[in-house]
Amino acid sequence: MKKKVSRRSFLRKATLGSAALTTAPIIISASPYEQKILLDRTYEPLAFSANDQIQIGLIGSGIQGIYDTTAALKVNGVKLVAVCDLYDGRLDRAKELWGNDLFTTRDYRALLARKDIDAVIVATPDHWHQKITIDAMKAGKAVYCEKPMVKNFVEGHDIIKTQKETGNICQVGSQGMASLGNEKAKQLYEEGAIGEIVMLDMYNDRYSAEGAWQYPIPPDANPNTIDFDTFLGSAPKQPYELKRFFRWRNYQDYGTGVAGDLFVHAFSTLNHVISSQGPNRALATGGLRYWNDGRDVPDVTITLYDYPKTDTHAAFNAAFRINFIAGSGGGGGFRLIGTEGEMEIGQNSVTLKRSKLGMVPGGYSMIAYTEATQQKIKEDYAAKNLESRASSLETGTTIWEAPGNYKGGHYDHFHNFFQAIRAKGNIIQDGTFGLRAAGAALLANESYFNKRPVNWDPKEMKII
Numbered sequence: 259m260k261k262k263v264s265r266r267s268f269l270r271k272a273t274l275g276s277a278a279l280t281t282a283p284i285i286i287s288a289s290p291y292e293q294k295i296l297l298d299r300t301y302e303p304l305a306f307s308a309n310d311q312i313q314i315g316l317i318g319s320g321i322q323g324i325y326d327t328t329a330a331l332k333v334n335g336v337k338l339v340a341v342c343d344l345y346d347g348r349l350d351r352a353k354e355l356w357g358n359d360l361f362t363t364r365d366y367r368a369l370l371a372r373k374d375i376d377a378v379i380v381a382t383p384d385h386w387h388q389k390i391t392i393d394a395m396k397a398g399k400a401v402y403c404e405k406p407m408v409k410n411f412v413e414g415h416d417i418i419k420t421q422k423e424t425g426n427i428c429q430v431g432s433q434g435m436a437s438l439g440n441e442k443a444k445q446l447y448e449e450g451a452i453g454e455i456v457m458l459d460m461y462n463d464r465y466s467a468e469g470a471w472q473y474p475i476p477p478d479a480n481p482n483t484i485d486f487d488t489f490l491g492s493a494p495k496q497p498y499e500l501k502r503f504f505r506w507r508n509y510q511d512y513g514t515g516v517a518g519d520l521f522v523h524a525f526s527t528l529n530h531v532i533s534s535q536g537p538n539r540a541l542a543t544g545g546l547r548y549w550n551d552g553r554d555v556p557d558v559t560i561t562l563y564d565y566p567k568t569d570t571h572a573a574f575n576a577a578f579r580i581n582f583i584a585g586s587g588g589g590g591g592f593r594l595i596g597t598e599g600e601m602e603i604g605q606n607s608v609t610l611k612r613s614k615l616g617m618v619p620g621g622y623s624m625i626a627y628t629e630a631t632q633q634k635i636k637e638d639y640a641a642k643n644l645e646s647r648a649s650s651l652e653t654g655t656t657i658w659e660a661p662g663n664y665k666g667g668h669y670d671h672f673h674n675f676f677q678a679i680r681a682k683g684n685i686i687q688d689g690t691f692g693l694r695a696a697g698a699a700l701l702a703n704e705s706y707f708n709k710r711p712v713n714w715d716p717k718e719m720k721i722i
């Protein structure tokens with residue numbers, strides 16, 4: 259493989275503070291067309307004693323709160339002591355999963371007031387992230403705040419300010435960025451494996467009611483088992499409505515649509531892999547075409563982003579496409595395309611295909627010349643030493659794959675969080691990183707709802 263693009267010498271080390279990619283590659287399989295290499299990682303051990311547990315509380319014990327807590331509890335020396343939620347059924351479920359000793363409450367302030375809690379996971383709907391995250395840091399807690407860090411980008415600056423003022427840790431929860439696949443992609447990019455970046459192609463196709471956020475509503479949900487007024491929080495007052503409570507993503511008052519739900523993960527990965535602060539322009543189109551269930555966010559969208567040239571990457575364009583309606587198959591993709599190849603980046607794998615711009619014409623344009631002229635043209639190209647496609651690069655595909663027992667990006671993200679708490683080490687997705695990812699994603703909403711392109715200052719994190 260061609261070696262390092264020299265001007266990238268400034269780049270950060272391609273490893274996490276507390277976990278590093280192993281250096282000696284193990285080839286799993288190889289053929290002339292494809293080789294597979296095992297990805298693996300060594301972890302810095304988390305030093306702790308029996309009475310030195312990190313005690314955590316969960317605020318928002320819904321779907322992601324459960325996935326988060328499950329991942330967090332896999333890290334050594336972590337104990338869950340309290341859970342807060344606004345629906346009694348979720349507090350019952352928390353006890354079912356983690357034991358009857360848990361302290362449970364509907365009031366997150368009661369959880370924050372507990373001195374035995376070191377850190378909290380904030381996994382509420384988006385419109386509550388900023389207030390709870392700030393209150394938690396002010397109460398002396400380390401915070402793992404789910405993505406998108408904020409519902410509106412202007413809210414993010416106060417999180418960053420509070421983080422600086424309190425000195426407390428705030429990790430934002432786009433866990434994929436901490437994964438082996440993302441880390442390997444960063445390393446490959448920095449080595450120049452795809453040359454200069456030209457384009458990012460991201461898509462997510464979800465052809466089911468659940469994929470389109472039509473989550474089930476439990477039969478015991480009623481005004482007594484749910485605190486609907488607290489759920490509304492700073493959002494406009496509304497009469498009690500179960501759909502809003504359980505399918506909050508579908509409403510701009512509480513969620514951020516596909517931008518905050520899905521784009522933000524892609525921006526976290528992209529900004530991490532290419533060490534970027536983000537795009538400077540967005541243009542979104544789309545519509546609400548099928549899921550007319552009361553929602554006010556689109557179910558199909560295409561958003562285009564411009565990334566300006568920086569020290570770490572060339573100017574390029576990114577296309578994000580979401581389809582919640584129909585097609586065959588479904589699934590997602592994240593393909594980074596450069597002048598010398600492309601990478602499909604996942605959490606558990608990276609697939610690299612190397613190629614180069616073909617400069618020598620094929621049969622298509624030669625057909626209109628006489629045989630003698632064709633021969634002359636071929637000789638001229640050969641004399642100039644121009645390459646046809648892939649002639650100077652390895653052909654075939656290289657796949658780096660995580661082992662079957664890999665604990666996953668979610669574990670790695672929490673490992674980094676707890677390591678930072680114990681050793682006061684670096685957080686890989688702090689408030690500033692989180693706002694750059696969320697801000698870029700939320701530009702899609704600004705553009706879509708205002709029906710115009712939006713310019714963004716990625717350094718200062720504000721709309722121009």
Ligand SMILES: NC(=O)c1ccc[n+]([C@@H]2O[C@H](COP(=O)([O-])OP(=O)(O)OC[C@H]3O[C@@H](n4cnc5c(N)ncnc54)[C@H](O)[C@@H]3O)[C@@H](O)[C@H]2O)c1
Binds near residue numbers: 319345348404504518
């Ligand atoms: N990182 C990821 O891959 C990922 C995946 C899914 C969701 N998320 C994020 O996680 C968050 C939660 O999403 P979800 O799918 O779990 O939603 P959910 O509706 O399943 O869970 C949210 C829970 O928060 C509770 N809640 C609401 N307001 C509260 C408040 N003020 N105090 C305490 N509890 C409150 C609700 O009762 C509900 O149980 C969202 O911000 C979402 O974007 C992240």
